Amino acid sequence: MSSLTTRELADLVGGELRGTGTRLIDDVAGLDEAIASQVTFIEGAAADGSPKTSAGAVILAAEHLGVLGDAPKSDLILVPAPLDAFVTAMLHLRPMPSAPDVGRSPQAHISPTATVGSDSHIFPGATIGDDVQIGDRCIIHPGVVIGAGCRLGDDVTIHANAVLYAGVSLGDRVIVHATAVIGADGFGYQFRDGRFTRIPHTGTVRIEADVEIGAGATVDRAMIGATIVGAGTKLDNQVMIAHNCRLGKHNAFASQVGLAGSVTTGDYVRCGGQAGIADHAHLGTGSSVGGKAGVHGRVPDGADYHGYPAGPAKEQYRIVMAVQRAPEMRRQIRALEKQLKQIQSLLGEADSHQPSTASAPAA
Amino acid sequence: MSSLTTRELADLVGGELRGTGTRLIDDVAGLDEAIASQVTFIEGAAADGSPKTSAGAVILAAEHLGVLGDAPKSDLILVPAPLDAFVTAMLHLRPMPSAPDVGRSPQAHISPTATVGSDSHIFPGATIGDDVQIGDRCIIHPGVVIGAGCRLGDDVTIHANAVLYAGVSLGDRVIVHATAVIGADGFGYQFRDGRFTRIPHTGTVRIEADVEIGAGATVDRAMIGATIVGAGTKLDNQVMIAHNCRLGKHNAFASQVGLAGSVTTGDYVRCGGQAGIADHAHLGTGSSVGGKAGVHGRVPDGADYHGYPAGPAKEQYRIVMAVQRAPEMRRQIRALEKQLKQIQSLLGEADSHQPSTASAPAA
């Protein structure tokens, strides 16, 4: 690893130095773990309370200048966007390895009818099917299997042992993580004569530009048309997208989210972990779905849905609060019933003492 | 792609033509997406409302003849089972690729003690262990790993990078999708001396005929006997079947369903997505479990269970409806308490105005 003085570091990230400027920094670390030779950063919730650190340098926003006390032990570097500046420092101190110069490995299994763009690398053990088209600067890791007729844009990375069934298309800059599977046949059967018969799925999957698909995620092919994942959408590990779904742009789905068949989403939709969306549901643009929520039907644009069955967050919050009180409610109801009986009994007695009352209540 | 006149298409699917019979059709499409050179179909919910389409031909049932209006723009083809007829048309217009003539690829790693039936294909990068027996007309895709002693029937397809641990057996016509894992050791430990010690799992997995196992699904081996997936059962992507489970025939489990150890099921059982079944539970023949439901104990034959904890659908529906009203119930209880206090106070007052009343209510 290279190292920098805190002054050099402040210059690198375009920040304002407060401190000696002479400390030597050779790595990055989290706030709690950083030592004198490391730089850390403070942003968001980390600025609350009284954060402590032994870092040699701390990148933070001017408005958080005081959070480390009047005489901080660290050199401070003030910037408008601490995480951005920290990432810049991190990439300098921990340079990402450049693409390995593998080229078309002779130990990869590449169909003679496949075309591979310039500066693309196909690792040993990868399999590229007939008529596959791969763009420029793509990296196909070991064990990846790309079925016949798939089309990959430029700058696509496919991590180890991921699988593309035949005929799938990926836009530019798509990242597919290890063991993800794109284009398996959708879960569609006809039930007749007491058994399930597969409905052939001759559709495909279209992954648009800048999509990232997590490890172990699965995106099934459509029956006729295309299952679509819109540009810029990010799917975490173990997400499931069933056949015929059409996701908008810039969605973000956390791990283990499952979408049943033919779900549609607008743009900028977010789903928390383990949320489940029933078939043919729609998640409106800008909507968000809470972790573990179970959604049927339509979520309006911009709405925030939680719970199972899911509803607007405010309502769900009230329901959850009330449900926590359900045992108390049972006790209250029993108490009310008892008191009412006493009153009824008292009134019956009182009644018998009131000969002047002509009418009695109906049973 | 080939093309057909609508008359030829009607003949192909055995339907009754209404229209010109001369339109040329060269592909299939969904109702909303179809253009003049394409055939679509109407079935089930798609017949509701007033469906619109620009398709050159529409396959539909006679009873839905009117849904496209009195003067439909499309040629109509009337059949008793529209989806069946549509699939016939689709397979004609989009013929499925025939099995590639790979044979036993020299780039596959095949044990000399393995036996492979006739017309079976082992792709590059697949690994076939010692004493494996593979039937006729099987397709073993790239990267598949089949452990020692596994037995595969005829017409089995195993998609890329799926893994069979040693000693697993698959019946005829089984389909295993990409990255599925069959036969991993069950999650069984003894806890002693402050640590978990693995219980060896010397059992196996038996997948019966006509089973389909989704991408990323996992079926663990039994401790002693066999984890069984009954004939005709279909498991969607990312389904988990734990050790010692015994599934009946013709079950269908949607994506991300999880069965804990030793669960048993009858025949014709269905589970919605993300349902979880606790260990040793039993799902009766013909029962169904809703999406996201959490099941303990026994689900009776033919029952429909929902919710967490799961119960009969009708009860659960009433519970969910009531829970949605829980905040209102709290308000109602508070109102009742207030009114009751007022009555009690009134009665106390009334009491003091009734000197003739001899007895006072108990405290």
Add this chain to the structure above:
Amino acid sequence: MSSLTTRELADLVGGELRGTGTRLIDDVAGLDEAIASQVTFIEGAAADGSPKTSAGAVILAAEHLGVLGDAPKSDLILVPAPLDAFVTAMLHLRPMPSAPDVGRSPQAHISPTATVGSDSHIFPGATIGDDVQIGDRCIIHPGVVIGAGCRLGDDVTIHANAVLYAGVSLGDRVIVHATAVIGADGFGYQFRDGRFTRIPHTGTVRIEADVEIGAGATVDRAMIGATIVGAGTKLDNQVMIAHNCRLGKHNAFASQVGLAGSVTTGDYVRCGGQAGIADHAHLGTGSSVGGKAGVHGRVPDGADYHGYPAGPAKEQYRIVMAVQRAPEMRRQIRALEKQLKQIQSLLGEADSHQPSTASAPAA
């Protein structure tokens, strides 16, 4: 298979024989399935009711001696720990295959800069990256991909098609099951200018000794430091551990459990299947989380949490019981409202009969 007399079997497991001692036993089986040539065992719930078996030998604890009746058909072998003794018998009758003598397969793709310890085996189709260090007696199955710079201790087993991204470390005796993925980039983005920009993840994953990771499980790398799985912890299939999580020692998480980012756990923590833990939550030492539970915040040491949102088991049990009664509660509330109206009406009437009452109740 070898075979033993029941006397030899009793000696093998150090048990006390009750019976002929001369029956021949050649395999193990479950209680229900065992035949005359097999040994089974009784422990825990299996001792309840009146278990029946046709096994030639039954291993059981002295206190369960009577559960098979006064004249059991099987030879009995009395031991203090039946499962332990049964496992001993099982491993004798079904010896585990010894490590195959593959060595460094010429069909594996091993970087010349990788180092591999003695008695380690690298199967065909495995890929070992630059500068990888592998200890002694490791088994790397077919299709495994180990990224550059990974370090594996001694006696590590990695099953087929599992993937380690670059720079991950595994302690001694770690077992990674098929298609598990360790070290993929965490799901971390900055949202700006209307799109998600990946935050580079330069951290790593550290898997400590004696950890077992299930098939299809995913453990993401940290942004800066390390995602940690503590010694002896067992993760079942399809478990998800997000970036920056730090798990203690001897945890056990059942299948499909998901931990969001930066979750921490103490030692001896258990999670039931499909439980979900929100980001930055903490599960205290000795705590347990029920299946399908959804946890936010802190679970105290030793606590037992259930439900969604999760709370202490006793409270949750009361809540669930009350929620099951929610429809009844609604009926009770309606009945109370009706009765109250009747009383109010009666009191109004009674009031009109009581001219001496000066004050009327407030509205």
